[in-house]
Amino acid sequence: MRTCVGTTFPWIGPFSREVHLWMQCVTKKPAWIERLEKNGELDGVLVTEALPGQQIVFYVFGYAAVAMGLFLLIGALVNTPYISW
Helix, strand or coil: EEEECCCCCCHHCCCCCCCCCHHHHHCCCCCHHHHHHCCHHHHHHEEECCCCCHHHHHHHHHHHHHHHHHHHHHHHHHHHHHHHC
């Protein structure tokens, strides 16, 4: 899946299989794509889809960060009576 780097959310491409950002980029910025193809720079701005192993690592890291945040939030709320302001 090709992802256009100049879109609003270029980081969504590797993670979302439903959104076809490449087609959105081609339809919204045809002159830019044509110029890049003519100059031979198009391959330099294309992003390939992340490998399945990389996606798993990204999701595990993301969920671990959310879990740590919730743990710290709950810990802070539980210990608020013991804080001396």
